[in-house]
């Protein structure tokens with residue numbers, strides 16, 4: 001499993017809903033890979049802390065401004081150092097990522113898109129659901145991060161014993177409106193204590209929804225999935241490929257000429273879209289890139305979706321498999337988004353935008369879970 005970033009205790013507490021401690025000076029610094037430079041440009045020639053943040057392709061900045069305590073000993077410097085550090089803590093925390101992503105889900109565009117979406121996102125999703133269908137038919141199913149309800153009909157075709165959750169009240173409302181009579185609850189997947197252990201045969205978190213929380217939150221979600229799954233039960237979730245095209249996307253995606261068409265209205269609308277989207281995407285990209293971080297086997301990075309309006313976790317195939325194994329879950333099969341063929345370790349995965357992981361909780365008294373379709 002990729003190492004959980006060496007986050008200060010303060011962050012772990014704030015992720016869990018606690019209050020960050022006030023003694024900021026005692027909180028260890030976050031290893032972001034950047035060098036330091038003094039917060040006051042005029043002071044830099046004096047104090048010598050003039051290094052630029054490390055520049056890596058696709059990572060705009062991971063600057064970690066500091067006041068130089070040695071040269072600025074005194075109350076003001078200490079205060080500013082704490083302010084700079086507080087900024088660093090807040091920007092690096094899951095709370096900041098949550099705030100950004102929830103803002104995106106709440107937007108008019110997201111509510112409209114998720115409220116009207118139906119059908120599969122990609123052939124890999126169709127293949128993934130088909131591969132678990134026989135085993136979970138008629139069994140209790142939990143649909144996590146249901147959004148506007150795109151997956152309701154797809155999963156209710158397998159079982160009437162269906163429950164959906166989403167942490168956004170707006171999404172819960174849209175889903176309930178789209179699917180009256182279906183059980184939809186507002187709940188954060190990181191804490192699903194309202195569900196008893198061993199309740200569901202299938203837990204699904206589709207369309208890369210699990211990527212929206214920080215890494216500690218992701219582990220908490222997978223732990224909750226393992227807890228609420230029945231022994232031998234299946235989880236299905238999709239997640240962005242850290243080696244895939246989406247990870248390499250930058251602002252150039254929004255730099256284009258309007259599409260040509262014989263219809264002048266269509267050209268006008270597309271021109272307006274190009275003109276409006278670029279400044280918004282640029283603003284979001286610059287603002288959210290500050291959270292970009294790379295770790296062993298996974299990364300946090302601004303994503304082009306929602307005009308660079310979300311910050312997500314990207315993972316490597318092998319690292320995600322290891323992370324599941326560490327939670328006692330066996331990866332049965334993984335599909336890519338491009339087609340309905342399973343993908344394998346060692347394969348060239350550079351074209352795959354995201355994966356659909358199917359993992360199994362060990363059956364009672366069984367230390368070696370088995371693949372779908374091979375159960376007695």
Ligand SMILES: C[S@@+](CC[C@H](N)C(=O)[O-])C[C@H]1O[C@@H](n2cnc3c(N)ncnc32)[C@H](O)[C@@H]1O
Nearest residue numbers: 145146147150166167168188189206207209212
């Ligand atoms: C990309 S949308 C996918 C919506 C839907 N599953 C689909 O496939 O169309 C992600 C959804 O997950 C929800 N979500 C993200 N993090 C969540 C969490 N920690 N707990 C519950 N829902 C979450 C968001 O509110 C959003 O509705």
